[in-house]
Amino acid sequence: MDLEVDIVVIGGGMAGLVAGIRATEEGMKTVLLRKGQSATAYSSGAIDVIGYLPGGTMPLGSPVEGLQGIASMYPLHPYGLLGFTDAEPDTVSKTIVEKVRMAVSWLKATLLGSNIPLFGDIDSNLDAVTVLGTVKPTCMIQETMWPGSLMLDADGVALFAGVRGLPVFNPRMAAQVFLEHQISNRLLPRKAGHHVLDLAPFGNNYNISSIEIARYLDNEDNLSVLAKKLKKQVERIGATHIALPPVLGFNRARENQLALQDLTGAHVFELLSFPPSVPGLRLQRGLETAFVNGGGTLLVGHHAKMESLKSNIVKKVTAVGPRRNFKISTKAVVLATGKFIGGGITGTENGIRESVFDLMTVSESFRNATSTTPQKLTNTIALSHKGHPLFGSGLSVDPQFRPITGEEVHAAENLYAAGSVLAGYNYPAEKSGLGVAIVTGYMASRNAVDYVKGVSA
Amino acid sequence: MAKYDVVVIGGGSTGTAVARDCAMRGLKILLLERDDIASATTGACAGMISSGLKYMDEPNIVDMCSDEVVNFKRIARHVMEKNPIITPLLEMSDISSGGNFAEEYSKRAETRDVPPVLFLTPEDSLKIEPTLNPDLIASIYFEEYFISPFALCMLQALDAKQHGADIKTYCEVTDILTKKGSITGVQYFNRITDKMESAKTRAIVNAAGPWAHKIAALAGAKLELRLNKGAHVILDRRVVNVGVIAKAIEGRMIYLFPHENTVLLGTTALDTWEDPDTLVASQDEIEYLLKSMEWVVPSIRDARIIRTMEGVRPLIPTWKIPEGDVTRGYEVIDHEPEGVSGLISFAGGKLVMCRHMAEAATDLVCKNFGIEAECRTHIEPLPGNSDDVDILALAKEYGVSQHTVERMRARRGTEIVMILELTRDHPEWKTTICTCEPVIEAELRYAIRATFPQTLNDLRRRIRLGTGPCQGTFCTFKAATILAEELELSGADFQLEIVDFLAERWKGKRQSIRGEQIAQEELAQGIYACVGNLDQALERLDYDLKPWEEVL
Structure with a gap:
């Protein structure tokens, strides 16, 4: 089977889906290939834009503040590239902030009517609480994950409620870490309690996963069981807020949150958690639904194959599936294959490689990394605010987000890249992962659409 | 001040064996270990209790090794496995030493319950191990026993404890006290209490491995060692059915040995003067091992490497010969003739000899004390080896998977019943915490209560937490909450526990x-930086840089 489209998007995480949805909104015939599960689906579901400057140790009060810092100090950061337009030098920072605002607001509007409405904007970072009880700055979270007035309420009492047999969340330790943090930083609230609920979804009381509980709670009848148990604990300690692991459901999370609040009289919210992540999967599903509803073609379980780039224009991409291959003729390509988790970038003892087109890779500091041993791009310290340069390696792109080759010219006229396949930002340290994916996906798509409209005219 | 007959310094295979032997002979024992049980040389070995194949020129040693294998089978079969080993021959020159070895090995095979050496055709070799290079002309087949080095040390320490010994981990000896040339006591820094402590003793057995010369120096005694480092590359699963031995690029022999759920590729042998605490495997060592094994197992580079480890051998100081020609025997050195009475040190030795070394040292201690007491360490079983374990019945009775029960059995033998019993009151403790190994919560709780771990790293040595392909990605934070609950840690110490464990895993990864x-x-x-935000917590948590992190 052969397909003929305007735009092929390779990669189905945040960057690819944003690019795909935007392209369909512009009337482009779009096909998106997703090989496997994306890093977006593994994410906590919180949307970081920028939480710390590169190598920084002060949490940023707002993404705007961070973007202004990047504009002046890190011009090659993917956010910095947004300023490389025809704008005057003194408006670079403003251009970057406006482009990020546009993309982020667009995403929020896109998911407004879905079952995962978002909360927050780039004018302030939120303090999101994790299942460890730690706090991290993030830009937007799903409404079900918003702690409400918890950190403003002098009389607030947080109840950390876990589920027996769910090992990902220990409410006692989370409450302790959270309270120690708030008190040592003179923050609110000053009281927290913890409890382990006997929920036994589907009859199990051990080896339970968040996904199992989310499915259980997608059934309306099961919610009252949880509500009753929570209410008893709320009354016991006088809780004003209930922190749950992210298990409120795939389809009914928001309704469940509101219903639990009604039934318990406390504000209910989900904590940020680790894979497998229900909010990450909700985000993935929400975006895929938007893409397909907008007329896009989604090919799951297919990866793209391209022997090498010979001409200056990519005309065909082969989609390789488990039982079928097909050739897709296209006018433009958005490469959003991710980094090492997604498989867009790989590393062997011989160097760092890009997997579909074998494009030139660079290190975080933009040195050619095609034959750099991955170990050389790491620090001796496992976990530090400096991160490992390895996770800032990837593709170098021009201001149009087209990958460039060694001679600093773009690899192809109609090939654009977005998301974590890009070099120059260290998302685990900066807390900027999904934000860069959204903005670069948005811009790469816009440039691809402009290109297609130009050649079609 | 506490008074002891003997202070044993070092909690590796030899130190724990000495503590056990002395305690079983009725002596009052204190074992001091600067880190944790089996945390250095022993913890970095492949666990082979060799029948002596590398030392065919030293028949006494071969006899001793063979006897010790039989002894271990008697006292520790629950933490042992037997692995077939194939040495493929790609060309005639590979066979040079084959004849003599086969004869020596086969002579002692029956006592160890293994077949004599077999020569296999290429067809039979490939049937047993399909990953071998199909161009082989023949192969040599034999069988060797392996023991879990961590389990062995732990069980020796626990058994010593049961016989009245005091075992103190995280206690680093800072001074040895003498009076008129005789040992009177030790001073040590206790990292758990953060205090200097001391103990009186009549004798010290120095089993400090690559640090033994430094311990001897504290008493004014002289000890020379030839320190030699070795690296292992660890593969994520059993990529081979059997052990494979091959000739390395410069003619030494290297191996690929199944080990627990993984396969070990080792080892290198390089003389070293570095601080053992800072050593990691080098790029050169890793590539040397891969290149050398690639000839006989061509697909080796397709395997997933999960990490490396590096250990230091405290060899007997023979110089101007290659490492491989240094005797693998051991020496028990009484420092009395040089004017330090009561100090006994070890040099050399192998894992397989640890019990034998302990017996020799304890005999000497008893002789010096004028005590007559029989050694029983080769007769009395180690904890958990009292009976067979019915995996299928236990799995059914407690509703835990057979695989989980079997992995548990390989660590604790009959004692797993006590672990499984915990799930009667706490069915949620049947939850798998480390999915690679696997380890359930009940085993974690039991190990914390019964085997004195202080950190997640100690738990790794006891129950193989975080040793699989994910290297702690998914279990570290879960296990840390359990450790924190059991040891009543603060929120800050709980986070520090996570960061410390990740630091140690990263060292090898x-x-x-x-x-x-x-x-x-x-x-x-x-997980830990992006979501958990722990990368920003190091300063707030007073994180201490590890020795290998301080190196430029």
């Missing part, structure tokens, strides 16, 4: 990081 392990690490960074 970093040197060989490539392929799928990079994606694995991205996931780990995603």
Whole structure:
């Protein structure tokens, strides 16, 4: 089977889906290939834009503040590239902030009517609480994950409620870490309690996963069981807020949150958690639904194959599936294959490689990394605010987000890249992962659409 | 001040064996270990209790090794496995030493319950191990026993404890006290209480491995060692059915040995003067091992490397000969003739000899004390080896998977009933915490209560937490909450526990990081830095840089 489209998007995480949805909104015939599960689906579901400057140790009060810092100090950061337009030098920072605002607001509007409405904007970072009880700055979270007035309420009492047999969340330790943090930083609230609920979804009381509980709670009848148990604990300690692991459901999370609040009289919210992540999967599903509803073609379980780039224009991409291959003729390509988790970038003892087109890779500091041993791009310290340069390696792109080759010219006229396949930002340290994916996906798509409209005219 | 007959310094295979032997002979024992049980040389070995194949020129040693294998089968069969080993021959020159070895090995095979050496055709070799290079002309087949080095040390320590010994981990000896040339006591820094402590003793057995010369120096005694480092590359699963031995690029022999759920590729042998605490496997060592094994197992580079480890051998100081020609025997050195009475040190030795070394040292201690007491360490079983374990019945009775029960049995033998009993009151403790190994919560709780771990790293040595392909990505934070609950840690110490464990795992992962392990690490960074925000917590938590992190 052969397909003929305007735009092929390779990669189905945040960057690819944003690019795909935007392209369909512009009337482009779009096909998106997703090989496997994306890093977006593994994410906590919180949307970081920028939480710390590169190598920084002060949490940023707002993404705007961070973007202004990047504009002046890190011009090659993917956010910095947004300023490389025809704008005057003194408006670079403003251009970057406006482009990020546009993309982020667009995403929020896109998911407004879905079952995962978002909360927050780039004018302030939120303090999101994790299942460890730690706090991290993030830009937007799903409404079900918003702690409400918890950190403003002098009389607030947080109840950390876990589920027996769910090992990902220990409410006692989370409450302790959270309270120690708030008190040592003179923050609110000053009281927290913890409890382990006997929920036994589907009859199990051990080896339970968040996904199992989310499915259980997608059934309306099961919610009252949880509500009753929570209410008893709320009354016991006088809780004003209930922190749950992210298990409120795939389809009914928001309704469940509101219903639990009604039934318990406390504000209910989900904590940020680790894979497998229900909010990450909700985000993935929400975006895929938007893409397909907008007329896009989604090919799951297919990866793209391209022997090498010979001409200056990519005309065909082969989609390789488990039982079928097909050739897709296209006018433009958005490469959003991710980094090492997604498989867009790989590393062997011989160097760092890009997997579909074998494009030139660079290190975080933009040195050619095609034959750099991955170990050389790491620090001796496992976990530090400096991160490992390895996770800032990837593709170098021009201001149009087209990958460039060694001679600093773009690899192809109609090939654009977005998301974590890009070099120059260290998302685990900066807390900027999904934000860069959204903005670069948005811009790469816009440039691809402009290109297609130009050649079609 | 506490008074002891003997202070044993070092909690490796030899030190724990000495503590056990002395305690069983009725002596009052204190064992001091600067880190944790089996945390250095012993913890970095492949666990082979060799029948002596490398030392065919030293028949006494071969006899001793063979006898010790039989002894271990008697006292510790629950933490042992027997592995077939194939040495493929690609050309006639590979066979040079084959004849003599086969004869020596086969002579003692029956006592160890293994077949004599077999020569296999290429067809039979490939049937047993399909990953071998099909161009082989023949292969040599034999069988060797392996023991879990961590379990062995732990069980020896626990058994010593049961016989009245005091075992103190995280206690580093800072001074040895003498009076008129005789040992009177030790001073040590206790890192758990953060205090200097001391104990009186009549004798010290120095089993400090690569630090033994430094311990001897504290008493004014002289000890020379030839320190020699060795690296292992660890593969994520059993990529081979059997052990494979091959000739390395410069003619030494290297191996690929199944080990627990993994396979070990080792080892290098390089004379070293570095601080053992800072050593990691080098790029050169990793590539040397891969290049050498690639000739006989061509697909070796397709395997997923999860990490490397590096250990230091305290060899007997024979110089101006290659490492391989240094005797693998051991020496028990009484420092009395040089004017330090009561101090006994070890040099050399192998894992397989640890019990024998302990017996020799304890005999000497008893002789010096004028005590007559029989050694029983080769007769009395170690804890958990009192009976067979019915995996299928236990799995059914407690509703835990057979695989989980079997892995548990391989660590604790009959004692697993006590672990499984915990799930009667706490069915949620049947939850799998480390999915790679696997380890259930009940085993974690039991290990914390019964085997004195202080950190997650100690738990790793006891129950193999975080040793699989994910290297702690998914279990570290879960296990840390359990440790924190059991030890009543503060929130800050709980976070520090996570960061410390990740630091130790990274030490081994970093040197060989490539392929799928990079994606694995991205996931780990995603969990602990991106979401958990612990990368920003080091300063707030008073994180101490580890020795290998301070090196430029």
